[in-house]
Amino acid sequence: MLSERTIQIVKSTAPVLQTYGKDITARFYETLFRDHPALLNIFNQTNQKAGRQPTALANTVYAAALHIDQLETLLPVVKQIGHKHRSIGVKAEHYPIVGEYLLRAIKDVLKDDATEDILQAWEEAYGVIASIFIQVEQDMYEEAQNQTGGWEGYRDFYVDKVVRETPEVTSFYVKPSDHQPLATFLPGQYVSVKLSVPHETYTHIRQYSLSDAPGKDYYRITVKRETGIEEGIVSTYLHDQVKEGDILPLSAPAGDFVYEANPEKPVVFISSGIGITPVVSMLKHLVHEHPSQKLTHIHAVRNSEHYALKREMNDLGQSVRLYVAYSQPTVSDYEQNDFQLEGRMNEDVLNQWIEDKDATYYVCGSESFMKSILSSLKALGVKEESVHYEFFGPKMSTV
Structure with a gap:
């Protein structure tokens, strides 16, 4: 539980975060990756360079400030983000690091306006928010691992078939390299593919929807070749280099954009x-x-x-x-x-x-x-x- 004083201080910072949120999150990622470059193996570097991820984080922080007294209203967003975090391998031990660098970024951007009272209030609020994420994601990790055919982290799949769908779209049919049971999934979910691309310093992770119905002995992802130099690093590699028999590491299916059963409704x-x-x-x-x-x-x-x-x-x-x-x-x-x-x-x-x-x-x-x-x-x-x-x-x- 947060104190009433902390809630009021955090809510009072919402207008400032709306104005300077992106500056704060850009500074956050800059210093985080400077001091912890290994985290670039997890994060989508293209989204970082294009400024999309700092914008998304700024929106999330702003929403947290607005609803700090009603955090339960953010639970759907927490679950959506939690699916992504579980899919790419964000763990509980990452959250203290994130909190430290987020507070540093607030101080760096707001300077003297970031008073000790504000920083202490946000430190307390971040601790509560982080604990919610950690619990939600821990439940997701356990569910992914304990289901029939489930697994933890990344599991090797071999490419069983490659099908060119259009000049710019290709489907990859993959099966577990260990030939053990394959976890089912909810229609609409995605998997994360982790690749070591030649001449790239860090690994790249991308999410691709599972494009066939569940219940098969394979997963299928259908990938569009992106045209931008940065955007196309992974999709170009998949299209030009990956062939039948190659290995792709995949995380267990994730995502909340799924069909919610109601057969009575169109x-x-x-x-x-x-x-x-x-x-x-x-x-x-x-x-x-x-x-x-x-x-x-x-x-x-x-x-x-x-x-x-x-x-x-x-x-x-x-x-x-x-x-x-x-x-x-x-x-x-x-x-x-x-x-x-x-x-x-x-x-x-x-x-x-x-x-x-x-x-x-x-x-x-x-x-x-x-x-x-x-x-x-x-x-x-x-x-x-x-x-x-x-x-x-x-x-x-x-x-």
């Missing part, structure tokens, strides 16, 4: 580009487990040449109502007439395609796509609690 999936990967897992699972459930999938992509897993979606047949929007259809697309919209989705289009607004929604794609879709759904009167979403970018993290 489900609408809305995705764009590579955001289709967790959706395919959920749809294939639902068609098998709940064949009578009313399912709709709305997908936006450049054209059929870039439509990853298109054949598998079409194979679902009459079980799923499919709507496809191509932003740049090819001549062949016009000839085949297998799409419903040329251009980008908007509120009017969604209003036509969604028959039952009182459905459960799962939305996945780029950040700009997500913002547009979520805004449109809100305008259509869809309840916020009915919408689940995941954007393919850095997941918020406290460390």
